[in-house]
Amino acid sequence: MNKVTLKFKSRMENESFARITACAFLSPLNPTIEEMMEIKTIVSEAVTNAILHGYDSNPNKLVKLEIGYDDNGCVTMIISDSGNGIEDIRQAMEPLYTSKAELERSGMGMTIMQTFSDSFDVISRLKEGTSVVVQKQLQKSK
Amino acid sequence: MRVEKKKDVLTFYLNEDVDDYQISLIKEECIRLIDSVHPAKVILDFTDVSFVDSTGIGFVLARYKQCASNQCELVLRGLNQHHRVIFAMSGLFHLIKEEACL
Numbered sequence: 001m002n003k004v005t006l007k008f009k010s011r012m013e014n015e016s017f018a019r020i021t022a023c024a025f026l027s028p029l030n031p032t033i034e035e036m037m038e039i040k041t042i043v044s045e046a047v048t049n050a051i052l053h054g055y056d057s058n059p060n061k062l063v064k065l066e067i068g069y070d071d072n073g074c075v076t077m078i079i080s081d082s083g084n085g086i087e088d089i090r091q092a093m094e095p096l097y098t099s100k101a102e103l104e105r106s107g108m109g110m111t112i113m114q115t116f117s118d119s120f121d122v123i124s125r126l127k128e129g130t131s132v133v134v135q136k137q138l139q140k141s142k
Numbered sequence: 143m144r145v146e147k148k149k150d151v152l153t154f155y156l157n158e159d160v161d162d163y164q165i166s167l168i169k170e171e172c173i174r175l176i177d178s179v180h181p182a183k184v185i186l187d188f189t190d191v192s193f194v195d196s197t198g199i200g201f202v203l204a205r206y207k208q209c210a211s212n213q214c215e216l217v218l219r220g221l222n223q224h225h226r227v228i229f230a231m232s233g234l235f236h237l238i239k240e241e242a243c244l
Contacts, residue, residue: 012163019193037193037224044195048162096232098200104169106199108232115231 002028003068010051010061010081018065019043022077029073031138038116039075039136045109046079046132052100054083054130073138082129089122143168145175152181153219156191160198169201176208184209189220189243198225199232206238217241 004025008014019040023031026039047063055061066078086092092099093114098107114120117134124130144155154172157164176184186202188194202218209216219241221229229235 012166015161015163016159016193034224040193041195041228044161044193048195048197052162104200104204106196106203106232108196108199111231112196112228 001068001070003066006065007062008065009059010055010057010063011059012051012057014063015044015047015051018047018063022065022067025067026069026075026138029069029075029138035136035138039077042077042113042116042134042136043079045113046077046134049109049132050079050081050083050130052103052105053086054081056084069138073140075134075136075138077134077136078131079134080129080131084130085126085128086122086124086130087126089124093122143171145171147179147181150182151185152176152179152183153185153187155187155189158190158192160188160191160194160201162195162197165197165201172205173208176205176212176214180212181214183215183217185217185219185241187219188222188225191220191225194225194228196228196232199229199234202229202238203232203234206234219243 022039022043023036050063051057064080069075091097093110095111096107098105117136119135121133143157146153152175206216217239220243221240
């Protein structure tokens with residue numbers, strides 16, 4: 001089991017840092033290009049949600065990204081914020097639902113994360129924050 | 143982002159990452175140009191885009207709506223498999239055509 005924890009400011013430009021770091025950390029597992037794109041997308045969506053919805057785009061908060069993997073290539077990622085929390089998780093998970101349509105959001109973030117992961121959970125408490133827990137089994141490296 | 147205007151076609155050559163941050167840098171310029179140039183057709187070229195997430199879907203759909211209200215056609219060009227997978231999830235190919243690269 002290997003693990004890394006990152007904490008970074010809730011600034012948009014850190015989304016790219018977070019997804020590239022995640023891929024660099026997982027490189028010993030030799031993920032396929034497709035797996036890498038899927039992991040990058042999951043991290044990007046979760047960090048975007050933390051910044052945009054968790055913190056209402058306040059750039060001075062902290063987002064936490066934890067990534068680990070076991071000997072079988074099962075990857076666990078937890079992306080958390082200590083922001084607003086989600087009032088209705090079921091509604092937030094609906095494809096095309098967005099609470100920020102005025103910002104040209106598509107409402108597809110949750111659906112994309114769900115599609116690209118093997119297990120996907122959202123744990124949220126109002127005014128305390130949200131954690132997204134993702135598990136993804138990588139193909140065995142040859 | 144490079145922008146090209148040929149006859150009545152406006153082409154936006156998008157950069158490497160189509161994510162929250164990069165879109166925040168180019169969105170206003172795209173909106174302004176579409177409204178001021180009044181093209182008959184807008185092309186969003188993804189040839190150089192290596193990453194796209196749901197922010198990209200939101201951006202494409204918003205430009206589609208903007209173009210539709212300007213009686214202008216919007217097409218996507220230079221998509222790779224990853225872009226298609228992301229865009230297809232939202233159903234946007236029911237509204238927006240993909241054009242082959244020249």
